[in-house]
Amino acid sequence: MRARSDYEVLAKYACELRNCNQIALEFANRDATRIKSGKNRTGYSELKLFEDYGFGGCYGLGVIDVHSNFIEPSELVKKRILYAAKIVKNPFRIYVNPDCGLRTRTWETSFKKLRNMVAGAEMARKCFR
Numbered sequence: 001m002r003a004r005s006d007y008e009v010l011a012k013y014a015c016e017l018r019n020c021n022q023i024a025l026e027f028a029n030r031d032a033t034r035i036k037s038g039k040n041r042t043g044y045s046e047l048k049l050f051e052d053y054g055f056g057g058c059y060g061l062g063v064i065d066v067h068s069n070f071i072e073p074s075e076l077v078k079k080r081i082l083y084a085a086k087i088v089k090n091p092f093r094i095y096v097n098p099d100c101g102l103r104t105r106t107w108e109t110s111f112k113k114l115r116n117m118v119a120g121a122e123m124a125r126k127c128f129r
Helices: 007-014 047-052 074-088 107-127
Strands: 022-025 058-064 094-098
Touching: 007 022, 007 047, 047 058, 047 074, 058 074, 058 107, 074 094, 074 107, 094 107
Parallel strands: 022 058, 058 094
Antiparallel strands: none
16 A cells, blocks of 8 residues: 555644635545454544644545555445544545546446445445434
């Protein structure tokens, strides 16, 4: 897994961004692909930095790794969202998206990834009702 960004610096200043109500962050690229990854989804641990520094906006939460042809099962997407929701405390501040664009993936792979992303988000949403 390759981390694309150092979020320590961004998290420190994110709460000072004016007119910014959502930031989109890649996390799936950093995370394990196993559904059962214990209680710790390592790829999402840095999300806590933003909360600790007081970012009050919404998150575009990367739940799909765009640098891999691995098709994330919807159950894995659900687990990633639920883990992030525990950190953020308010699931309504979370919007799911791929880590970035899928232009380096084939149409077939992209479609499967996005289909499972939507299904996983629906599964997670049911946990908040």
